[in-house]
Amino acid sequence: MxxxxxxxxxxxxxxxxxxxxxxxxxxxxxxxxxxxxxxxxxxxxxxxxxxxxxNSKEDLMLYYLQEGFDNFVAEHDGDAVKRAGDDVYLLVLYLYQEYLDYCQSMGIEFVSNYYQSKNKALDARSVMGTPDTMNFLLKACAEGLLAAQKAGFVREDWSANDISYDCCSVIKGCVFEWCITDGAIDLNAHAEHMLHAYFTNVVTDRYREAFPFTEPPMA
Structure with missing residues (x-):
């Protein structure tokens, strides 16, 4: 039998x-x-x-992105946390740089079709707690931000989760911009500039004393 x-x-x-x-x-x-x-x-x-x-084609595409991103990180260095050390800004930057590199490897046609306002899978608050790619990035960022708050490197009047959501929104905005310009902008450089601008309101003086936090050139 x-x-x-x-x-x-x-x-x-x-x-x-x-x-x-x-x-x-x-x-x-x-x-x-x-x-x-x-x-x-x-x-x-x-x-x-x-x-x-x-549930939908978008749900399948999210699975497609997740599976591919897992393989992409495994094939590349995938050690953003280790490289960043205690520098929380670099942690967030490195994590999302890997995601942006993957988006570009997928091609603008695929990403443009996925990054649409009707796609509720892009709502960061709705995916928290689900085992998908964006949730992995949200959790990794939130954990790093919480540790940075305890070390006095990040302001404490904002929650680590809220800052993580904000960073996710910054990255999504950069990807949308990349899509609507048909790839005319440098996606990684634009994201680095925008994240740095956001983090100027997040990090503390203690952080600035401990880390370079050099402003990147305009994208």
Whole structure:
């Protein structure tokens, strides 16, 4: 008698099957061809099966971004926390630089389609507590900010979570700007400039005495 795979394993396999089908469609035909109907045809599944695993195409794209980002970080240095040390500004900058590098590797067509106002997965407050890429960045930033507050490097009248949300909003704004300009701006340089401008209101004099906090050139 054959041993049946646990339901959780079957579910993971089906999600991967859908993910792989979407990846093939993106590579072969581009973003315009990526519809739920086409994904289902490519994966050989029903729409009911698709919606059992994903709430929408945007939900699938979030999964696509998460899986790819995990692989991207693993293939690159992925040690933003170690490189930043106790410098909380560099921690946030390095974490999001990895994310921005990944966005650029995905291509502006894909990212432009994902970064839309109707995509509720981009709402940082709604994804907190879910195991996705943006939540990983939010949590890593919040943890670093909380430690920096305890060390006297970050103002204490703002919560670490709120500052983390703000940083996320800054980065999303930079990505939107990159998309609407069709990649005309230097995304990393623009994000570094904007984060530095924001952190001038976040870090304390004690932080400025301990770290360079050099203002980057205009993007």
């Amino acid at each position: 054959a041993v049946k795979a646990p339901r959780r394993v079957k579910s993971q396999n089906t999600r991967k099957k859908i993910f792989d089908a979407a990846a093939r469609l993106l590579k072969k035909h581009g973003e315009d061809y990526l519809t739920i109907a086409n994904i289902c045809d490519e994966a050989g599944i029903s729409k009911g099966t698709f919606f059992y695993h994903f």
